[in-house]
Amino acid sequence: MRENLLLNKVAIVTGGTRGIGRSIVMALAKEGADCIFTYLQNRDLAEPLVDEVNRIGRRALPLQMDVADFENSKIIIEKVKETFGRLDILINNAGIIRDKSLMMMSKDDWSAVIDTDLTGVFNTTRACIITFLKQKSGNIINISSVNGVHPLPGQVNYAAAKAGVIGFTKSLAREVAPYNIRVNAVAPGFIETDMTKELDQGHRKKFLDMIPLGKFGTAEEVAQTVIFLASDKSHYITGQTIQIDGGLGM
Ligand code: NDP
Numbered sequence: 001m002r003e004n005l006l007l008n009k010v011a012i013v014t015g016g017t018r019g020i021g022r023s024i025v026m027a028l029a030k031e032g033a034d035c036i037f038t039y040l041q042n043r044d045l046a047e048p049l050v051d052e053v054n055r056i057g058r059r060a061l062p063l064q065m066d067v068a069d070f071e072n073s074k075i076i077i078e079k080v081k082e083t084f085g086r087l088d089i090l091i092n093n094a095g096i097i098r099d100k101s102l103m104m105m106s107k108d109d110w111s112a113v114i115d116t117d118l119t120g121v122f123n124t125t126r127a128c129i130i131t132f133l134k135q136k137s138g139n140i141i142n143i144s145s146v147n148g149v150h151p152l153p154g155q156v157n158y159a160a161a162k163a164g165v166i167g168f169t170k171s172l173a174r175e176v177a178p179y180n181i182r183v184n185a186v187a188p189g190f191i192e193t194d195m196t197k198e199l200d201q202g203h204r205k206k207f208l209d210m211i212p213l214g215k216f217g218t219a220e221e222v223a224q225t226v227i228f229l230a231s232d233k234s235h236y237i238t239g240q241t242i243q244i245d246g247g248l249g250m
Helices: 019-030 043-055 075-084 107-135 156-179 201-210 219-230
Strands: 010-013 034-039 060-064 089-092 138-143 181-188 241-244
Touching: 010 019, 010 075, 019 034, 019 043, 019 089, 019 219, 034 043, 034 075, 043 060, 060 075, 075 107, 089 107, 089 219, 107 138, 107 156, 107 181, 138 156, 138 219, 156 181, 181 219, 219 241
Parallel strands: 010 034, 010 089, 034 060, 089 138, 138 181, 181 241
Antiparallel strands: none
């Protein structure tokens, strides 16, 4: 039998109730890790996920938390230490879209996406970094997007936030490398989750035609790359952004 890649590690996953975050929580558990996962409002989805994690013999703790709220995000590090006594991996996954042409985009549309998708990464990482620095180990994985590298029209807020996450990842990777802390990002393309469910058939067909592998990806495929980055299999990799996009952004 293959050895678990993350046996007894402890992780934080922001936005764990649905989509990519949910797959990451399950993949962590299957590799032997326990985790705290956050959500914004879907408490009803949190409890069944805890049960699923428990069924494979690991622990998970749900935490309602708005990543855009700096003060609120400090709670997470207290909770993780209180519950599990340690922290090894931080996965900044929570994110939203509010796609519109710039002409139709309100200040609220801009701020909501920047505050959640970019400032949210700052807030949670800021809350956890002292623990990582003190213990001289840690692993941070940020979920960016192919739109942060090769943006599509109609989402200047999202493209700016996700490109910002890549810059954040590189700068922090240099800053904390001497402390044995790695920082990487993944940039998914079109992944089948609630976020892409809203696409009408016309757009879906157009995007499928742009993807060399000819299909949307799954949340599980993103989770597997995150597990690789979270594990010692990638111990010489830092400051990188891995595109998981069926070739869309090459
Ligand atoms: P979903 O919309 O399926 O899930 C989003 C998750 O984030 C939910 O758990 C939600 O909680 C949580 N969340 C949203 N806002 C906040 C907040 N302010 N504070 C805390 N938690 C929050 O998203 P996906 O799984 O599709 O996307 C996950 C990440 O991957 C995002 O960063 C997204 O930008 C990125 N991504 C997704 C792609 C895709 O095609 N799906 C492509 C490229 C990148 P709740 O359930 O309570 O609402």
